[in-house]
Amino acid sequence: MTQRATQRPEGFKKPAHWSDAPPPAPAAPKDEADPDGLSPTRYGDWVKKGIAIDF
Template identity: 60%
Template sequence: MTNPTPRATQRPANFTPPEHWTNDPAPAPQPIVQGEDPDGLDPTRFGDWEKNGIAIDF
């Protein structure tokens, strides 16, 4: 592929955005709050659950 198709950089002139579209900036991420875990298992540590030393997914 020597000449890839160029990407559109502007919307067509007749495009009207829906009313629910906004230009508000994205909210800042909030820090993770660790909660109490009675079993001592933390599924957010690696994104998996760990049981008997083995990480398992659902």
């Protein structure tokens, strides 16, 4: 079994765009009003030609 590298090769330089800062926290979801009623992606029902379809 090959051992996993735990150190960078000698002479490796970190690119300027790399950061040691942790990633930002995800933004809270926006609660937008659905003009057609209940959101099908939230409730799982889609209406096509007046018929509700459930995937």
